[in-house]
Amino acid sequence: MKGLTPLRIGQQVARYPIVQGGMGVRISGARLAAAVANAGGIGIISTAGLGLNSPYFDPQRPGKDPQTAFFAANRLALIDELRLARTLSPTGVIGINSMVATRDHETMVRTAAAAGVNLVIAGAGLPLRLPEYTADHPEVALVPIVSSVRAAQLICRKWERQYQRLPDAIVVESPRYAGGHLGARESEVMDPALSAEQVIPALVAYLREEVGADIPVIAAGGVWDRADLEAMLALGARGVQLGTRFITTHECDAAPAYKEFHRQASPEDVVLVPSPVGLPGRALRNPFAEKAIQGVLRPQGGCFNCLHSCKWRDSRETYCILQALDRASRGDVVNGLIFSGANAGRAKEIQSVAAIIQELTQEPPQALTPVGV
Numbered sequence: 001m002k003g004l005t006p007l008r009i010g011q012q013v014a015r016y017p018i019v020q021g022g023m024g025v026r027i028s029g030a031r032l033a034a035a036v037a038n039a040g041g042i043g044i045i046s047t048a049g050l051g052l053n054s055p056y057f058d059p060q061r062p063g064k065d066p067q068t069a070f071f072a073a074n075r076l077a078l079i080d081e082l083r084l085a086r087t088l089s090p091t092g093v094i095g096i097n098s099m100v101a102t103r104d105h106e107t108m109v110r111t112a113a114a115a116g117v118n119l120v121i122a123g124a125g126l127p128l129r130l131p132e133y134t135a136d137h138p139e140v141a142l143v144p145i146v147s148s149v150r151a152a153q154l155i156c157r158k159w160e161r162q163y164q165r166l167p168d169a170i171v172v173e174s175p176r177y178a179g180g181h182l183g184a185r186e187s188e189v190m191d192p193a194l195s196a197e198q199v200i201p202a203l204v205a206y207l208r209e210e211v212g213a214d215i216p217v218i219a220a221g222g223v224w225d226r227a228d229l230e231a232m233l234a235l236g237a238r239g240v241q242l243g244t245r246f247i248t249t250h251e252c253d254a255a256p257a258y259k260e261f262h263r264q265a266s267p268e269d270v271v272l273v274p275s276p277v278g279l280p281g282r283a284l285r286n287p288f289a290e291k292a293i294q295g296v297l298r299p300q301g302g303c304f305n306c307l308h309s310c311k312w313r314d315s316r317e318t319y320c321i322l323q324a325l326d327r328a329s330r331g332d333v334v335n336g337l338i339f340s341g342a343n344a345g346r347a348k349e350i351q352s353v354a355a356i357i358q359e360l361t362q363e364p365p366q367a368l369t370p371v372g373v
């Protein structure tokens with residue numbers, strides 16, 4: 001087994017090929033992102049709903065126009081998070097994850113680029129106009145998230161044609177294992193056509209042979225230990241993105257009760273829940289998830305019109321996902337939505353980020369079973 005190679009994404013170079021996945025709402029903020037960056041990985045702040053739990057917004061008294069107040073708070077809170085991350089990690093690689101599905105996606109990307117972020121990871125929709133938003137900051141690396149080669153093709157063609165630019169890396173997220181919103185319908189989640197084993201080699205071949213560019217592919221979903229990482233590298237990935245593993249860390253930005261709920265979870269607790277965006281999300285079973293699955297949640301709280309497409313806003317179906325994720329992150333593990341990857345149950349303790357990165361980057365004593373086998 002060879003040592004790990006540093007991960008170059010555009011002009012950014014991380015010592016280890018490890019990206020911490022953006023996790024909203026406020027699961028991956030400045031503290032987690034900076035800790036990962038300091039340990040040699042790439043730290044990612046999720047921009048989703050940052051304003052809700054910030055000094056810029058009082059949910060009890062949102063003012064005359066709650067939507068405007070919410071979006072303004074999001075932007076100011078993002079600037080704060082980026083400043084804090086840079087203070088905590090002056091030289092590390094720090095990025096944001098901004099979801100195309102959110103109505104302030106463009107604002108958040110423009111704000112982060114102007115604030116000096118190193119890279120932007122964008123999924124939950126096709127980030128077809130991303131290069132436009134960072135045009136004044138060409139040093140910012142741009143990284144779309146896809147679940148299929150087809151989605152990567154659409155992005156590469158459009159970016160090349162319209163912006164004469166290609167992605168600096170592409171994250172492939174496997175709906176079979178990943179936490180949070182999945183880029184697949186429930187019936188497709190286990191489809192082998194969307195597995196890392198099929199998509200990663202096909203995407204690597206497409207990028208090399210048809211696009212003719214050296215674009216690193218990063219595997220996301222189900223990566224926990226060094227054996228999982230090696231399995232992804234063997235498929236042709238240049239790096240891995242981990243979400244769930246970084247939740248049970250001292251530095252994770254969520255409340256202690258949230259991390260503890262994750263630590264105590266077992267694999268049987270992992271469920272798919274319907275979400276207002278139409279596609280399922282992977283989460284841990286709790287009273288909220290049970291009600292979401294049964295479809296018996298009562299509308300509560302206001303609407304900030306945060307998503308382009310939302311069943312709760314439009315027809316009062318499902319629930320407000322923003323507030324459900326925010327409640328969870330503040331420690332309400334009964335009434336909040338606790339996103340998690342399929343690896344729940346593997347965390348034995350709350351660890352430091354440095355310990356996890358060290359474990360992942362050291363040579364394992366023996367080859368273990370690869371992920372998905």
Ligand SMILES: Cc1cc2nc3c(=O)[nH]c(=O)nc-3n(C[C@H](O)[C@H](O)[C@H](O)COP(=O)(O)O)c2cc1C
Binds near residue numbers: 048173220341342
């Ligand atoms: C709690 C949680 C929140 C997440 N939030 C986001 C998000 O806001 N945007 C996004 O693109 N992905 C999000 N994800 C997906 C992660 O960034 C990552 O790609 C995924 O969790 C990788 O799979 P793993 O958890 O098995 O490591 C989230 C995942 C979790 C577990």
